[in-house]
Structures are given as structure tokens and as C-alpha cells.
Amino acid sequence: EVHGKVASGITAKDIILAIIGKTTMAGGTGHVVEFCGEAIQDLSMEGRMTVCNMAIEMGAKAGLIAPDETTFAYLKDRPHAPKGKDWEDAVAYWKTLKSDDDAQ
Known part of the structure; x- marks a missing residue:
């Protein structure tokens, strides 16, 4: 869950790279990762696609947003x-x- 509003200049890629930095590149291995929270909800559809597509970079099988x-x-x-x-x-x-x- 990504809490809070996204600051100006922060992109979807910045958000997912921060998540990967906390969970490590193996943090999602073998799992489907659901992203949620105010920051995720505020993303454009293209931003959401970026986050979900990059879930594989944390070892996840897939990423999703409700x-x-x-x-x-x-x-x-x-x-x-x-x-x-x-x-x-x-x-x-x-x-x-x-x-x-x-x-x-």
C-alpha cells in the first residue's frame, strides 16, 4: 500500500522503483502483487500500467490494481x-x- 499523495515530479516509475528498493528484486518472487493506496489511485491509467508491468522486476508473476x-x-x-x-x-x-x- 502506497500512502499519501504523490509529490509533483514523482512518476509511476519512481513509485515502483521505491517499492522494489524496499522489497528487493526478489520481494515478489512467485506471487501476484496487488498495488493499492492513495498514491496508486491517483495515478493515470498509463501510470498504473507502468507499475503493474514493472512488478516483474521484483520477481512477481504479475502486478494488478483493483x-x-x-x-x-x-x-x-x-x-x-x-x-x-x-x-x-x-x-x-x-x-x-x-x-x-x-x-x-
């Missing part, structure tokens, strides 16, 4: 995104994909 309004806005009206009622149904389902309260 879907939220930023995710939905990014996906809406994309060529392969659901349309109409299918979109509404998909968003309703995606909203159930959230972090467990006791996730660490």
Missing part, C-alpha cells in the same frame, strides 16, 4: 469494450473485484 473509475473511464468506448447493457453489466461485475479488507 478496477475503479479511472479504469472504467479508460476502457469505456474502446474498440473491444462491451457496449450498452453489456458495458453496465461488466462495470457492475468489475466493481466486485476489490481488495480484501485484510490483504497485505
